[in-house]
Amino acid sequence: MISRVAVTLFASAALVAAHGTVTGVVIGGQYYRGADNWASPGNKESPVRQFPQDTGYVKYQDVTWNMDIACGKEGYKGTPVVAKAPAGSEVKVRWGGDQGKDGKQWPHCEGTHVVYLAPCTNGDCRTFNPKDALWFKIYEAGLDPNQDPLQCPDGHTAWPNKGRWAQNIPFEQDSWFTYRLPKTIKAGQYLMRHELVSMHSAHLRGEPNGAQYYPSCIQIDVTGGGNAQPQGIPATKIYTEEDGILDIYKKSMTYKVPGPPVFKDDGSAAPAPAPPAPTSTKPASTSRPTPTNSKPVTTSVYVAAPAKPTGSKTCKPKRVKRDLHEETQELYDRALAGAHARRAHGDRTGHSF
Known part of the structure; x- marks a missing residue:
């Protein structure tokens, strides 16, 4: 007979x-x-930029040394497309998964939503390596203590306490996350690092528990704008390992989104000189160094909930370009749906998912 433990591990x-x-x-x-x-x-x-084959996350133990935390392990290479992005304009990003009524929604409810920018210092994001990037934060949303949690796509309530996580909000918006680009940054090409950090297993240490970091990088060309050139930091300096451990199931808690402060888009900050482009061509590190005790600055708790995307015709690609994507997306969705059968979001015994 197959034991319950074996079935759970499988x-x-x-x-x-x-x-x-x-x-x-x-x-x-x-x-x-x-x-x-x-x-x-x-x-x-x-x-x-491309996602990892397993659509997996960066482990909390790796955030201080592994450059996968920048754009994911398949995000080192660029794509031919750089999207025009007027300074101050709205951006909407949809994360799909295997949850919800249609089986195509982002699966996690508890966690943060953060966005960073890094100038492509070589002038061309199509060839820019994110290990050379210096990131500044433009948006963050964490836990809003003044809102009640919403129901998650798989039917469970996001968490047992008062408060609404940023990842809980888009379930009423077809998994779209919405924010705005700064209006005062200097025009030019940037990598836009859109990251979800899921906290449902952050109350336990060790593999496969802890926070789950899901970075995604989007190539943009900012037009208009001002003269602001915010100082940035390497992706491996955004978090500490301890940021990935937090018991979100306590009866009461407050939460500050880790990382540097959000860039003040009011023109008050003096422009910083653009850093020189690193010339190193070494691949990202694959060995873990001795951990340090340094901890980055933490910032505010919550940013206003994103608005639901409209049905504007400008938000739809030409049909001729979507046929191939729909076919590949169907195959991917069916594969994810197979894994959904034994999802255990309600299980607090320590299993990750």
């Missing part, structure tokens, strides 16, 4: 691949398809 292993990808973005009123988790022909039509 289900957990299957669910490692059952997370999600960015399936679409709207930038400056223009819709772009998202990126697949394989080298599909459709990826060449997207400003979103």
Whole structure:
């Protein structure tokens, strides 16, 4: 007879691949398809860099040394598309997964939503390596203590206490996350790092628990704007390992989104000189160094809830370009749906998913 432990371990292993990808973005009123988790022909039509094959996350133990935390382990190479992005314009990003009534929604409810920018210092994001990037934060949303949690796509309530996580909000908006670009930053090409940090297993240490970091990078060309050139930091300086451990199931808690403060888009900050482009061509580190005790600055708790994307015709790609994507997306959705059978979001025994 197969033991309950064996069945649980098998289900957990299957669910490692059952997370999600960015399936679409709207930038400056223009819709772009998202990126697949394989080298599909459709990826060449997207400003979103490719996702890992397993659609998996960066582990909390790796955030201080592994450059995968910048754009994911498949996000080092660029894509041919750089999206035009007027300074101050609205951006919408849809994360798809295997949850919800249609089985295509982002699966996690508890966690943060943060956005960073990094100038492509070589002048061309299509060839820019994110290990050379210096990131500044433009948006963050964490836990709003003044709101009640919403129901999650799989039917469970996001968490047992008062408060609403940023990842809980888009379930009423077809998994779209919405924010605005700064209006005062200098024009030019940037990598836009859109990240979800899921906290449902952050109350336990060790593999496969802790916070789950899902970075995605989108290539944009900011037009208009001002003269602001915010100082940035390497992706491996955004978090500490301890940021990935937090018991969100306590009866009461407050939460500050880790990382540097959000850039003040009011023109008050003096422009910082653009850093020189690093010349190193070494691959990202694959060995873990001795951890340090340094901890980055923490900032405010919550940013206003994003608005639901409209049905504007400008948000839809031409049909001729969507046929191939729909076929590949169907195959991907069916694969994710198979892993959904034994998802255990309500299980607080320590299993990750």
